[in-house]
Amino acid sequence: MDLELRHLKVIRAIADAGSLTRAATSLGLAQSALSAQLKRIERALGGALFVRDRGGARPTPLGELVLERARVLLPAVRQLQEDARLFARSWGGVPRFRVGGTHGPMLGALVDRLSSAHPAAEVSTFTAWSVSEICAQLSEGRLDFALVGVCGESRPPDADRLVWQPVGRDPVFVLLSDDHPYADEPELELGKLAEERWASVPGDGCFSDCFTAACAQAGFTPVSVFETDTASSVHLVQVGRAVGLARATFPPTPGVVTVPLAGTPLSWRHLIGYHPGSPAALAAPAVSLHTRQVHRDAVRRNARYDDWLRHNTCYGTAS
Template sequence: MELELRHLKTIRAIADAGSLTRAATDLGLAQPALSAQLKRIERALGGELFERGRHGVRVTALGELVLERTRIVLPAVTELQQEAARFARTPRATACFRLGGTHGPLLGALVDRLADAAPDARMTTCTSWSERELAGLLAEGRLDFALAGTCGSAPPPGAEGLVWREVAVDPVFVMLPEDHPLAHRAELDLAELAGEEWACVPGDGCFGDCFTAACARAGFTPRRMYETDTASLVHLVQVGRAVGMCRATFPTTPGIITRPLTGTPLTWRHLLGWHAVTQRAETAATVLSQARMAHAGVAAGSASYTEWLAAHRAPVDGPSTLPEAVP
């Protein structure tokens, strides 16, 4: 009998379970069938792997040697299968961009720019509130590139083999109804909004904690926070139910104005991610360049952000260098 990968998994299962009875249950086998299989494996390897006793099994010296090898071989095979799956899912012949992103104007602007840069390329998009979900789709090879974001200097969503590059950093603005008592002001201090209820889009990063901390520094604890989709957020602001939190690039919306906060207590960092194995460096460089130009175009379309940039001369931070891969 030649040793197969499934035989190594069987040995690992018996060692982890500590008994043939429990291992048989875990593997979905009858105990006699597992015992017979183990004997065949032991004959192929030239000796006993386990000593049987009333209280279970104990690994022999040969068994320890084999188990040590399984700790190397099994993860390596799993990694090979995952990498092959990612490679197989990545289009090679025809140009195709499978783009993911959180909800907002930047993803659409990137699609528009790539359509001009690669007129024959096929493009699909996937949106999610979860940066972790987008990172997972990149890692699985289901997306080519993803626009995600982090609050302030928080690390990008982690998944093995992913590369993240900064597109831009925006200040976080507030959204007010046009008839709000403070709507005439060019800039607002966060403390002036202490009595308001708040609304923002959901996410799985640290924005909520950072917002609460910023309010604490301003001397108050925020009242109710609504985490909801963009359309509902806009409605809550329009009817005066809540003050909205938004990136400075939020598009002009009837009945709503956006205003910066004094001292820029909160920022949002736009990131572009891809998998290092499945993307060519020149393709990634092109998409990153287009993403940065897309952001500049979106920023130019916001009157309040344009005024803020003119007053501050430059964005909060320029693009910075991130580690090549996030473990």
């Protein structure tokens, strides 16, 4: 006989009731039927689970082991059932997905997944450099979901009004032209780039301050920083006018390479957010799942990052 979840429920019921008589009553079974079922379970598990006497039923050491596992497994299965029902309901009758985000390839990949999984729904996007602007639209009901990021361990924006689900945590790599002298290095000390000019995209978080602090820790002040859009930043790197900063999920791009920074002085957390009172909140589990898969796919596309993660397991896609 194979052990089933219903058998674990029987074992837990006996332990909770303290006797077969009371457990049989709570389960709606005859005591003889419950006793016979317990004997079959004990044979399957290889030993007695309870000591039975006039005082009731007490778990044996084997019974304690099984109960310990049952107390973990049964709530986990119940939660799985609830999550699955919510996931299934969340895709029923959703008329649209209005998704906001900062500029980056993950937003496009999320739109692709949502459009493929839910072809009847209208999918629209809004992008801005300012996370504050995106969050304001989310709070006002003009957006359903927001895909944003925060530097390091920074607190998510508007955390008192919005719900944020983790998507992934990436190190920040340095972006170099493929003919840069350090392009083939397995990792780079930030201080080796002290004489370089830098290119980075703008934002209203603390990333620029954290970068300046990391440079100071490495013993230098950046010569200059070109704050511009992603395409312009990549072009400046390609032609050797600057080196860049990029999340490790930056997609493979002709003419540039990403190189890890020694000690990982900078990191980035991707988040998917929504307003808990919005109609879209019901779809949040499904959207979060799709967003994590988008991040997982982005990791796999960058072979250097995928390899780096084998030795740095605290980063990568959220579970």
